[in-house]
Amino acid sequence: MTRPHQAKQPVSAALAGPYGHPFHPMLVTVPIGAWAAGLVFDIASQFVADPRFLSQGAMWLIALGVIGALGAAMAGFLDLFAIPPGTRAFRLALIHMTLNLLVTAAYLGNFLWRQSETVTGGVPAGPLALNVVAFLTLAVSGWLGGRLSYRYGVRVADEATQAEGFVSAGRTH
Template identity: 60%
Template sequence: MSDPLHQAKRPVTALAGPYGHPLHPILVTVPIGAWTASLLFDLASHVVDGPAFLARASLWLVAIGVIGALAAAMFGFLDFLAIRPGTAAYRTALVHLGLNLAITAAYGASWAWRAAGTPDGPVPIGQIILSVIAMAALGASGFLGGKLAYRYGVRVAGESTQAEGFTLQRKG
């Protein structure tokens, strides 16, 4: 299987998830959801009475997102290894990988910054700005991840396999 397109559709190891069912896409929902909720909690901390509970919850959500991102990264890296270097898919994957590392580092720094303070009031504006910047980068990285899957077909089942879902079955 030396064809780069078919090579990128197959897992390099069973740990990455079976053919047609990669683990990376489902795992990225954890950090995306946690970090989105943390930003909403950050903003809400500025409009409620007694905002400390939202600041503490946001601290936990940032941590959950970082842990989830590290887990997703392990499986994403296995998918990355299936892409032939020098291709457009590989270059896109490198940018996707780099952005995700930077985003995870930003949220790790955000967690440390938040943990160093005592959340007795609303989340400071500087921490919110960091989250907004990281979320914008996450959107760009998600776009690139979508490009890898939907345009380049990385870890997506081949068209002959997909055709099984569109074949009419005879009743009888």
């Protein structure tokens, strides 16, 4: 099996998703969406008369994102095992994983920080700044994950398989 082909095969189809349809990219939508919404809530809490519901909502969205990140990390870790060590793709995957672990730790810390404070106004500057920095780091890591998929083809079906989608309807080959 060639090295690029090895990176396309799941370590466990049941746990990581079948060939050409990995679970990791599907699962990352939960933390990304929750954390993006949490950031919007944090910012909005600075501009409304009674921001408590936004502050509370952001805190629970952050928690939801942390839980979702754990599921995405498990599937991503399995995808990492499919990449041959010593390759550019493997090195990039390690950077992607490290950034995501740091982001998840930052959001867990942010959740705990918010739990320890009683917020009556908008989200305080500290947790808001941590949210912004964590989200920007998440964006960089997401870009690296896209590079793994779209540039290096990690867990993406090979071009011969992809070509099936471009055969005219009604033709078998």
